[in-house]
Amino acid sequence: MSLEMEYDCPECDSSQFWKTAYMEIHLGKKTKWRCSDCGYGFIRINGDISTADA
Known part of the structure; x- marks a missing residue:
């Protein structure tokens, strides 16, 4: 899995997101x-x- 992804931020004009944590649940x-x-x-x-859709 990549450490970054493209996603339109609802707070600013950025589209660059970074993975900050990962775990199996x-x-x-x-x-x-x-x-x-x-x-x-x-x-x-x-x-x-x-949670972005909530």
Whole structure:
């Protein structure tokens, strides 16, 4: 899995996010992402569940 990804930040105009944490949980792979410009972050589980959509 890559350490960076392209995602449109809802807080600023950046689209560069960095992986800040990763772990296996009972639901699958939990990954924390953080915007490189403003620090906005979200969590994605298995690529399907995301706190960014909440």
